[in-house]
Amino acid sequence: MTTTPVRPSNAELLVHYETSLPIDVVSTYMQTARRFLGWLGSRPLDAKAVNDYLHHLETKDRLSGTRNFEFRVLRRLYLSNKIEWPFRRGDAPII
Secondary structure, X not given: OOOOOOOOOHHHHHHHHHHOOOHHHHHHHHHHHHHXXXXXXXXXXXXXXXXXXXXXHHHOOOXXXXXXXXXXXXXXXXXXXXXXXXXXXOOOOOO
């Protein structure tokens, strides 16, 4: 029987993420990570979540540069928490 891994709490995700950041970007990057996790709720951390969030940002008229920045923040959030990043080079959504 296969078990689904338990998703870490948002607090745990944020602690690991914060420790991976240079001090001069902590405030901005953490704000972005908190916003994503608040939007995410209890959904899984997968490609659909990232795509849906980017679409959400687009519906809020966020510019492509902002969406690209948030995409990069999410990538670091996943990787700093040892969560498999669901995109390979060239697989990422078009922003």
